[in-house]
Amino acid sequence: MSPINEAADRNAAPLAPGETQKLKFYQKGTHTVGNRLVDVDDRAVQSSLDRSNALTCGHRACQGCGEALGARYALDAAMRATGGNLIAVNATGCLEVFTTPYPETSWQLPWLHSLFGNAAAVATGVAAAMRVKGRSNVRVIAQGGDGGTTDIGFQCLSGMFERNDDVLYICYDNEGYMNTGVQRSSATPPAARTATTPAVGDEPGNVFGTGKSVPRIAVAHRIPYVATATVADLHDLERKVVKAMSIRGARYIQIDVPCPLGWGSASHDTIRLARLAVETGFYPIFEAEHGKVTAARKIRKRTPVVEYLKPQKRFAHLFKGGVEDPRVARLQAMCDANIEEYGLVDHHDDDV
Amino acid sequence: MEHPFAITLDVGTSKANHTGSWRNERPVYVHRLPPCNHACPAGEDIQGWLSFAESGDYEAAWRALTENNPLPAIMGRVCYHPCEGACNRAAIDAAVGINSVERFLGDQAIAQGWAFAPPAQESGKRVLVVGAGPSGLSAAYHLRRFGHAVTIREAGPLPGGMMRFGIPKYRLPRDVLDAEVKRIADMGVRIEYDAKVENIRDAMTEGGFDAAFLAVGAHIAKRAYIPAGEAAKVLDAVQVLRSMEGEDKPLLGRRVVVYGGGNTAIDVARTAKRLGAEEAVIVYRRTRDKMPAHDFEVEEALEEGVMMKWLSTIKNVESGSITVEKMALDDKGFPQPTGEYETLEADSVVLALGQDVDLSLLDGVPGLVVENGVVKVGPNMMTGAPGVFAGGDMVPSERTVTVAVGHGKKAARHIDAWLRGATYDPAPKHELASFDKLNTWYYGEAPKTVRPVLEIARRKSTFEEVVAGLDETNALFEARRCLSCGNCFECDNCYGVCPDNAVIKLGPGKGFEFNYDYCKGCGLCGAECPCGAIRMVPETI
Ligand SMILES: Cc1cc2nc3c(=O)[nH]c(=O)nc-3n(C[C@H](O)[C@H](O)[C@H](O)COP(=O)(O)OP(=O)(O)OC[C@H]3O[C@@H](n4cnc5c(N)ncnc54)[C@H](O)[C@@H]3O)c2cc1C
Ligand SMILES: Cc1ncc(C[n+]2csc(CCOP(=O)(O)OP(=O)(O)O)c2C)c(N)n1
Ligand code: SF4
Ligand SMILES: [Mg+2]
Numbered sequence: 001m002s003p004i005n006e007a008a009d010r011n012a013a014p015l016a017p018g019e020t021q022k023l024k025f026y027q028k029g030t031h032t033v034g035n036r037l038v039d040v041d042d043r044a045v046q047s048s049l050d051r052s053n054a055l056t057c058g059h060r061a062c063q064g065c066g067e068a069l070g071a072r073y074a075l076d077a078a079m080r081a082t083g084g085n086l087i088a089v090n091a092t093g094c095l096e097v098f099t100t101p102y103p104e105t106s107w108q109l110p111w112l113h114s115l116f117g118n119a120a121a122v123a124t125g126v127a128a129a130m131r132v133k134g135r136s137n138v139r140v141i142a143q144g145g146d147g148g149t150t151d152i153g154f155q156c157l158s159g160m161f162e163r164n165d166d167v168l169y170i171c172y173d174n175e176g177y178m179n180t181g182v183q184r185s186s187a188t189p190p191a192a193r194t195a196t197t198p199a200v201g202d203e204p205g206n207v208f209g210t211g212k213s214v215p216r217i218a219v220a221h222r223i224p225y226v227a228t229a230t231v232a233d234l235h236d237l238e239r240k241v242v243k244a245m246s247i248r249g250a251r252y253i254q255i256d257v258p259c260p261l262g263w264g265s266a267s268h269d270t271i272r273l274a275r276l277a278v279e280t281g282f283y284p285i286f287e288a289e290h291g292k293v294t295a296a297r298k299i300r301k302r303t304p305v306v307e308y309l310k311p312q313k314r315f316a317h318l319f320k321g322g323v324e325d326p327r328v329a330r331l332q333a334m335c336d337a338n339i340e341e342y343g344l345v346d347h348h349d350d351d352v
Numbered sequence: 353m354e355h356p357f358a359i360t361l362d363v364g365t366s367k368a369n370h371t372g373s374w375r376n377e378r379p380v381y382v383h384r385l386p387p388c389n390h391a392c393p394a395g396e397d398i399q400g401w402l403s404f405a406e407s408g409d410y411e412a413a414w415r416a417l418t419e420n421n422p423l424p425a426i427m428g429r430v431c432y433h434p435c436e437g438a439c440n441r442a443a444i445d446a447a448v449g450i451n452s453v454e455r456f457l458g459d460q461a462i463a464q465g466w467a468f469a470p471p472a473q474e475s476g477k478r479v480l481v482v483g484a485g486p487s488g489l490s491a492a493y494h495l496r497r498f499g500h501a502v503t504i505r506e507a508g509p510l511p512g513g514m515m516r517f518g519i520p521k522y523r524l525p526r527d528v529l530d531a532e533v534k535r536i537a538d539m540g541v542r543i544e545y546d547a548k549v550e551n552i553r554d555a556m557t558e559g560g561f562d563a564a565f566l567a568v569g570a571h572i573a574k575r576a577y578i579p580a581g582e583a584a585k586v587l588d589a590v591q592v593l594r595s596m597e598g599e600d601k602p603l604l605g606r607r608v609v610v611y612g613g614g615n616t617a618i619d620v621a622r623t624a625k626r627l628g629a630e631e632a633v634i635v636y637r638r639t640r641d642k643m644p645a646h647d648f649e650v651e652e653a654l655e656e657g658v659m660m661k662w663l664s665t666i667k668n669v670e671s672g673s674i675t676v677e678k679m680a681l682d683d684k685g686f687p688q689p690t691g692e693y694e695t696l697e698a699d700s701v702v703l704a705l706g707q708d709v710d711l712s713l714l715d716g717v718p719g720l721v722v723e724n725g726v727v728k729v730g731p732n733m734m735t736g737a738p739g740v741f742a743g744g745d746m747v748p749s750e751r752t753v754t755v756a757v758g759h760g761k762k763a764a765r766h767i768d769a770w771l772r773g774a775t776y777d778p779a780p781k782h783e784l785a786s787f788d789k790l791n792t793w794y795y796g797e798a799p800k801t802v803r804p805v806l807e808i809a810r811r812k813s814t815f816e817e818v819v820a821g822l823d824e825t826n827a828l829f830e831a832r833r834c835l836s837c838g839n840c841f842e843c844d845n846c847y848g849v850c851p852d853n854a855v856i857k858l859g860p861g862k863g864f865e866f867n868y869d870y871c872k873g874c875g876l877c878g879a880e881c882p883c884g885a886i887r888m889v890p891e892t893i
Contacts, residue, residue: 030796032882034844036860037407037832047844049857057853057870058366063374064874069851099366106366234848260874268875268888271849275793 033234044234045077052079052108054088059106060098064267066257066274067095067172070231071143074170074255077238079109081245082139087130089123091144091153092116094179095172117152119144120160123167131166139245143170146187147177149254150214157214161221161250168244168251171214174259182262186211189282190334191327192314194262199317208330215286218252222291225251230285231258232274236297240287256283264313276308281335284342296342305332371852375873377888379846379866384785384838384884388450391438393750394421394490394758398435398450399839405453405831413831414457414466421757422493422536423486425462425528428455429819430519431754432646440787440837445797449822449830456827462531468493468539475499477771480561482549482713485513486753487567487744489533490760491767492541495565498768502541503559507548510597513569514745515753517594518616520623522818549713552740563767566714566727566735566742567760570707570751576611578701583671589620589704596623605699607631609674611666612704613643618650620702621658633659633696635666637679637687652818663687664694666701674698709746723748732776733763741767785838789884794845795835840864840885846877 034047045051054075061068079086087110090096096113099106114122123142130138142160144153149171160167176194177183184194190208193199197206218226224247229237237255244251258265258273265273277283278297282305285297306328309315318325339345355362386399396417404413417424428451439447460466477500481488484506492502510516511533515524537543549555556564573588580586587602589612595602608624610617613636621632634653636643639662643650654660661676665687668675674696679687708725719736721728726748733741743759745751769776822830840863847855847864854871855864878886 031794032843032845033848034842036842043844044848046848049859053853056364056367057867058369058371059852060366060369060371061851063872064876065851069849069876072851072853100361103361104366104369105361105363108364266875267872268879270851270874270876271880 031233031235045080045238046073046234051076052084054079054086054107054109055099056106056108058104060101061094062259062261062267064260064270065094065098066231066259066270067145067174067178068098069270070172070237070255070257071095071170073231073234073237074143074229074241074253075109075141077241078139078141078168078245081242082137084109085138086110087112087126087138087140089114089119089126089140089142091119091142091148092179093145093148093177094174095143095145097179116148118156119148119153120156120165120167120169123169124160124163124165127166136166139168140166141168141170143172145178146171146173146175147183147185149173150186150212154214157252158217158221161218161223161252164223164249166248166250168241168253171252171254172257173254174257174262176259176262178259178262187214189331191318191325191331193264193317194314203327204317205314208327215252215254215288219288219291219293221250223250223252224248224290226288227253228256228283228285229253230256230274230278230283232256232271232278233285233297236285262314264316265311269311273308273311276303279303280305280308281339281344282308282331284338284344286342293342296344298346299339299344302339302345305335370869372854372867372869372871375868375871376891377873377875378868378871378891379873379875379877379886379888381840381864381866381885382838382887383782384789385782386785386837386839387438387440388435388448388837390781390784391434392758393434393752393755394427395761396420396435399834399836401457402448402450402453402831402834403836403839403841405457406828406834408828410457410460411464411466414461417454417457418468420761422468422490423458423532423753423757424454425458426486426515426524426532427754427757428452428458428821429524429528429817430515432752434754440785440790441833441835443787444792444795444835448833448835452822453827453831456822456824458528458532459821462528468497468535470539471497471499473499474501475771477501477562478503478560479767479771480505480549480556480559480564481567482552482555482564483507483513483567483569483744484511484533484543484545485567485569485744485756486515487569487756487760488513488565489536490757491565491567491741491743491764492760493536493539494761494764495767496536496539496541498764500768500771503561504541504543505547505549505555506543506545507568509545511543511545513567514571517597518590518619519753520593520596520619520626522622522626522816523619525817551715552713553717555713556739562771563739564741565760565763565767566740566746567744567756568710568713568746570709570726570745572708572710573703574705574708576703576705578666578669580669581671584669585671585700586669587700587702589616589702590707592620592702593623601627603700604629604702607697607699608633608702609666609696609698609700610634610702610704612636612706613638613645614704614706615645615649616706617704618645618653618658620704622653622656624702625656625658631659631697632657633661633698635661635664635674635676635696637663637665638685639663639681642681642685661696665689667693669698669701672697672699674701707745711746732766732770733759734766734770739770782838785884790835790837791880791882791884792835794843794880794882836883838884841883843882845880845882846886849876849880851876 034043055072119142127140183196191205193205227240258270260267287295388398401413401416433451436447481504608629610621624632663679664676678690678692741763744756765776854867
């Protein structure tokens with residue numbers, strides 16, 4: 001820590017008699033990627049000149065792709081945590097397709113692709129191979145979209161969890177089969193319009209009461225580490241990846257990655273939507289170890305769910321003709337239930 | 353291509369694919385005008401100097417500040433800080449305490465003995481400055497920096513103008529004033545005291561001056577006709593405050609009535625209290641919210657026991673008492689007499705009804721125009737007489753130290769150009785960095801540091817300074833609350849959030865560049881830039 005930082009950390013502000021004030025040091029840049037005023041170690045991996053750019057430029061993801069962003073965030077953090085001893089195994093999906101149209105690749109780490117549904121199994125194999133070769137310092141990440149994870153890849157994933165294979169599985173959750181034209185997956189939220197849940201009929205969009213939460217299912221496997229994360233909170237995401245890489249055995253991280261094309265949102269809104277998903281309680285961000293939820297990321301500014309829904313065309317039918325569909329209230333109730341379940345809002349105010 | 357087993361593609365080969373061709377909008381780094389800078393009458397680059405202060409480099413901060421204003425320790429005490437009124441941070445929690453950081457820097461400079469560098473080269477031109485108030489001092493400082501030989505002629509025995517003979521000590525200690533004036537003199541500015549300029553034309557010809565800057569202020573107290581008995585004691589505010597600087601303190605008595613509603617009235621009433629008056633009553637013809645005095649000053653005066661009599665005019669002054677008439681505001685907000693009278697005890701009455709300019713030195717100057725008792729100047733601060741410039745209280749404008757300092761700087765720039773036979777064209781102003789240009793998510797919550805205030809009891813009886821300064825820890829804290837509106841503070845957000853690695857980080861102090869070969873124009877960098885330093889502009893095809 002620099003002398004300035006130490007000085008300011010002393011909390012020595014003289015105040016009017018009887019006055020108390022908590023001194024928060026990093027007023028500017030508390031939440032930014034970097035900060036010229038803090039130690040290099042306290043800045044995000046993404047702020048450094050020598051980040052590995054595991055997923056580099058020239059890829060063919062859409063403008064403002066949350067998945068491209070999330071993948072670079074996660075893999076660069078893992079690259080730093082493992083000293084570059086990392087192999088990635090990718091399921092079929094956007095991330096695979098937009099990075100590797102033959103004869104190009106955007107990957108700057110060893111990277112394998114096999115099938116849509118078998119990434120977890122292939123990664124298990126790679127980890128076993130490394131162990132057999134006496135190179136267990138080389139770590140393995142499996143990654144895929146929500147379709148490849150929650151649906152077709154689910155059996156392989158559950159097997160990997162159950163055997164506690166030494167793999168970190170990262171699911172980039174854009175809430176649909178985006179690569180093949182935005183079909184519904186078991187991670188698509190209720191009421192969302194997709195190609196297979198069109199905005200027609202009495203209750204347009206995806207139905208309520210279906211779908212599944214793979215993070216919760218992963219917790220139920222009692223694996224060493226499970227976390228959800230978001231491209232809207234880089235520091236939290238990087239910390240979780242680093243933590244995951246410090247653990248051996250099966251680990252699962254699911255990252256909320258907005259998809260401008262599939263969600264019908266503006267390309268510059270990708271991070272804002274991810275942020276709103278957290279701030280509304282729509283996408284709870286938490287951590288669990290060995291079957292128990294250990295931490296949840298608190299909401300900073302609690303926001304009604306409509307603010308999250310409105311910028312997305314996949315929910316446009318909920319506000320058609322200026323009338324709010326009663327199902328908005330059901331979505332709000334879902335958020336409220338998340339807030340309750342994970343304790344996302346502090347009832348005492350300790351942030352001022 | 354030869355590849356090892358199972359390897360089909362080369363690392364990073366996608367770089368051959370220039371996805372920048374997809375773009376229909378491009379991000380560009382811009383500078384926008386921070387609202388504080390925009391509001392500063394002295395034209396300070398507040399955001400600029402705060403950015404040095406927040407890294408703990410106070411000398412660099414002070415040097416950046418004094419590029420525009422040579423009097424930060426004074427300013428940090430008496431400026432009414434319109435910057436804070438405009439500060440974007442107010443919409444998040446509370447405005448940045450700019451004024452207190454400025455004072456901290458000014459005090460630091462005095463303590464450390466930081467000095468101004470004399471000009472590298474002499475221009476050979478001579479400029480006369482009339483009046484050593486803030487406006488004259490500011491002009492002299494800037495003119496000297498341009499290399500001109502500057503002489504200030506001051507009618508009084510000491511420098512500072514109304515900063516010394518108006519503003520009381522408990523708001524501006526005189527050692528602070530002296531230190532900042534000395535620093536300007538040390539640059540080679542010649543200051544002549546007790547040297548009233550009687551006629552500007554003669555003074556210029558006799559002294560061989562190429563140009564002049566007039567800043568004589570407004571010192572003639574305005575009078576109102578009030579019938580007064582022979583033994584009645586009626587004084588004017590300027591006279592009272594001026595005599596505070598001399599050997600013989602004014603004798604005001606136990607019960608002092610001050611007539612007027614401006615800052616001067618407040619200063620006189622607070623001074624009377626400190627001189628031992630049991631009662632100091634301000635009589636004003638309108639209501640508190642209509643008072644020209646600043647609310648915080650009214651508040652401080654009330655705390656010290658100064659009393660206020662709103663909606664009242666003085667009708668008559670006798671020895672020991674006055675008669676006031678109650679007023680009522682009409683529907684236009686003007687006070688109208690009610691015919692109700694009241695008697696108040698008063699040993700003296702001090703009139704604080706404003707000041708006029710003594711224009712006698714301008715008699716017979718051709719081309720010079722006087723309107724409403726003040727001297728008309730053009731946008732370049734030049735009067736109708738070529739080579740004669742003017743600023744501060746004597747020209748039509750708001751009458752504050754800060755405005756006076758700003759006039760001095762502006763005039764100096766135009767005088768410098770005029771002396772070279774050129775014109776000074778200020779750079780066009782950047783677009784305003786209004787609140788909607790910011791992404792405030794990225795700023796942590798932080799309340800404004802409360803400036804410690806001397807205990808009320810001590811304040812009432814002494815002329816010690818009322819508001820104390822910040823120390824290093826809280827000055828740093830306060831500086832770091834700045835949002836850096838409109839100007840990159842190297843938070844790395846753009847570099848981090850670009851899904852296409854299309855932002856090149858150039859290293860500390862150098863900022864960033866876009867790599868348009870790969871930028872797809874998604875606009876995420878612009879949307880997530882906390883301080884509004886990136887603008888998206890349509891691509892032309
Ligand atoms: C009681 C009081 C309190 C105030 N408080 C504040 C405050 O808190 N904050 C703030 O911003 N403003 C305040 N002001 C206003 C502020 O002081 C003035 O606006 C400012 O000083 C004007 O600066 P100036 O240089 O134009 O004139 P002045 O400060 O008036 O200086 C003019 C100088 O010229 C000299 N002079 C005059 N005629 C001649 C001549 N013929 N030859 C040579 N020299 C001459 C005078 O002696 C004087 O020194 C206050 C004013 C008063 C009266
Ligand atoms: C067995 C099999 N079925 C179908 C496909 C076609 N397919 C390729 S990618 C994809 C959708 C991928 O969705 P998801 O896993 O959510 O990733 P995203 O593209 O949304 O990132 C599908 C259906 C396939 N490649 N293999
Ligand atoms: S975030 Fe990257 S791709 Fe998007 S506009 Fe900015 S530089 Fe271009
Ligand atoms: Mg998907």
